Amino acid sequence: MYTYYAFTSYGIKLPRWISMCVTSIQTAQMLAGVAVTYIVYKIKTETNMPCQQSMVNLYLAFIIYVTFAALFLHFFYQTYIVESKKSKKE
Known part of the structure; x- marks a missing residue:
């Protein structure tokens, strides 16, 4: 991701599929964060396991x-x- 931003900050144009991949990976990272947070919540509220959160x-x-x-x-x-x-219509 940071390599992508470094290239674009220098004005280097990268293929569209690369930016789509970066956005997809970032989205997956956020959805994984939602899942992990939910799992920790369930552990904290439904088990006797120690949880520091x-x-x-x-x-x-x-x-x-x-x-x-x-x-x-x-x-x-x-x-x-x-x-x-939009670009297909034009």
Whole structure:
């Protein structure tokens, strides 16, 4: 991801599929964060296993991961699906 941003910051144009992959990987990372946060929440609330995470931390992590996942999904949809349909019509 950082290599991609380094190239683009120097004005190097990369193929569209690379930016799609970067966005997809970032989205997957956020969705994995949602899943891990949910699993830790379930462990903390339903088992006697020790868990060092506070409930506030879990709630905030869940909110952050869901928010970023939604933003990445929206960006992907607007950039690669809606724009793709517009360019096909022209």
